[in-house]
Amino acid sequence: MRGITFDWAGVVTGQPAQWLLSGFLTTVYVTVAGCVLASAVALVVVALRLAPGRVGRYAAGTFVEIFLNTPILVQMLFWYFAAYGLLPRTWRLFINADHPWAVLPVNVIVLAPEFLCAAWGLGLFTAVFLAQELRTGLNAVPKGQTEAAMAQGLSSWQTLRFVLLPQALVNAWQPLVGQYLNLMKLSSLATGIGLAELTSQVRKIESYNAHSLEAFAVGTAIYLALGVAMGRLLLLVGPKRPDRKRSAPPERAGALVVASSARGSDGI
Amino acid sequence: MGTTPAIEFRKICKSYGQLRVLRDIDLKVAPGQVMAVCGPSGSGKSTLLRLVNRLESISTGEILIDGVPTAGFRGRKLQQLRTEIGFVFQQFNLYANLNAADNVSLALRNVRGVSREKSRARALELLERVGLADKATCFPSQLSGGQQQRVAIARALATDPKVVLFDEPTSALDPEMIGEVLRVMQELPKSGITMMVVTHEMSFARDIADWVIFIDGGAIVEQAAPADFFGAPVHERTRHFLQQILSPLAAAPK
Numbered sequence: 001m002r003g004i005t006f007d008w009a010g011v012v013t014g015q016p017a018q019w020l021l022s023g024f025l026t027t028v029y030v031t032v033a034g035c036v037l038a039s040a041v042a043l044v045v046v047a048l049r050l051a052p053g054r055v056g057r058y059a060a061g062t063f064v065e066i067f068l069n070t071p072i073l074v075q076m077l078f079w080y081f082a083a084y085g086l087l088p089r090t091w092r093l094f095i096n097a098d099h100p101w102a103v104l105p106v107n108v109i110v111l112a113p114e115f116l117c118a119a120w121g122l123g124l125f126t127a128v129f130l131a132q133e134l135r136t137g138l139n140a141v142p143k144g145q146t147e148a149a150m151a152q153g154l155s156s157w158q159t160l161r162f163v164l165l166p167q168a169l170v171n172a173w174q175p176l177v178g179q180y181l182n183l184m185k186l187s188s189l190a191t192g193i194g195l196a197e198l199t200s201q202v203r204k205i206e207s208y209n210a211h212s213l214e215a216f217a218v219g220t221a222i223y224l225a226l227g228v229a230m231g232r233l234l235l236l237v238g239p240k241r242p243d244r245k246r247s248a249p250p251e252r253a254g255a256l257v258v259a260s261s262a263r264g265s266d267g268i
Numbered sequence: 269m270g271t272t273p274a275i276e277f278r279k280i281c282k283s284y285g286q287l288r289v290l291r292d293i294d295l296k297v298a299p300g301q302v303m304a305v306c307g308p309s310g311s312g313k314s315t316l317l318r319l320v321n322r323l324e325s326i327s328t329g330e331i332l333i334d335g336v337p338t339a340g341f342r343g344r345k346l347q348q349l350r351t352e353i354g355f356v357f358q359q360f361n362l363y364a365n366l367n368a369a370d371n372v373s374l375a376l377r378n379v380r381g382v383s384r385e386k387s388r389a390r391a392l393e394l395l396e397r398v399g400l401a402d403k404a405t406c407f408p409s410q411l412s413g414g415q416q417q418r419v420a421i422a423r424a425l426a427t428d429p430k431v432v433l434f435d436e437p438t439s440a441l442d443p444e445m446i447g448e449v450l451r452v453m454q455e456l457p458k459s460g461i462t463m464m465v466v467t468h469e470m471s472f473a474r475d476i477a478d479w480v481i482f483i484d485g486g487a488i489v490e491q492a493a494p495a496d497f498f499g500a501p502v503h504e505r506t507r508h509f510l511q512q513i514l515s516p517l518a519a520a521p522k
Contacts, residue, residue, distance in 0.1 A: 148362070153351040163366075166365040242364075
């Protein structure tokens, strides 16, 4: 019995440290892949919902209902244990073959069923939440903006792309960042389909040298740091109101100088 | 009447469910004509305007633009039609995410496919024309109401429309800004643009329009040249409306 003594070296040095690094990077990679996929799918869903076609609207609505109302773990298990097996044999052979170009630093194999199913599952699940947030952001854009674009002959896709989406992104950026962060945290569930991401590596350390307290503490700290960094970064690079950094309108300049300088000092 | 009307309304009816907003409107707007449309609020005059570029759909009847019925237009064809009809809104509706120059050039670039340089040059030229050359990089939120509406007029002119529709262009403006917008509008007929202007601005109707129609209850009650319309209104409802607009305090309550 160890009592309550900590042996951090058993976690942050040697083989366990290697595992943690590899797990951390796998989490980062699957998060990035999932976020990219989620954003693309969310965009398609939103576009279908706004487009004139009724079929597209129903398809998008159904997609949202399904992915919104079923658990992410079940979805991920479904993709990995059920859907993946339905892929054509040639595809699966291709995925399982050696591809040096698909190996990211610290030996993370991207073209592997675990990684693909995790990114795919996380991406589709998060896409519906992104689409919902975007919809809220779009609803906050005044109707006159759409009418002006229609009156100028823009198509519904052009209206979305040039007028509505830029404004919706500004309106909804904060909650959207929250959804991207959720994706990162939910990636820990991919341990259930055998992806060697951070959580799975922490558990590996536990069974390797029984440093469970230290391993989970360090793992949690890494998630925390990653979450804080990711949130800050996304808010920093995110869209801003176009006139934020510029001078105030002349007639109210005096009143707003104070407000905008106060805003400038608190960062984001 | 040798020439084809720029806009022709034939037996236009518009209903929202049970509510009939417009009934049996027959109207011709000649090329280059400046037509003022007035009437009490809720009389259907904005709806009349919004039918022309299909922001609203017609219930029955048809609208001909340059002699061509447009009811069947869909997709690309409708988009093309809309680039030939400028529309200026009461609330300006400038794209909040774009600066003044980009507001003007957006449709030119993306619907007409004009190059970036050319559409930008055209935008600056139009901003110059409405007296806002120095505001090209300002965002709508940095402009006064009058300035926003002038940018909106420049935007409506970007694709060289033959027709420009104005839906109460000065109603949302502070009184001191109405003049700057009216002065810009006053210049447009000189370039041969056909204008339909829904307005409560009687000075515009009197001095700039060459035809005035009065709509009440979804029907055209009276139409005349401005001199006759203001000098000798025939219909009792027109007289009452004019009295209310021109001297609100003196108008007898009904």
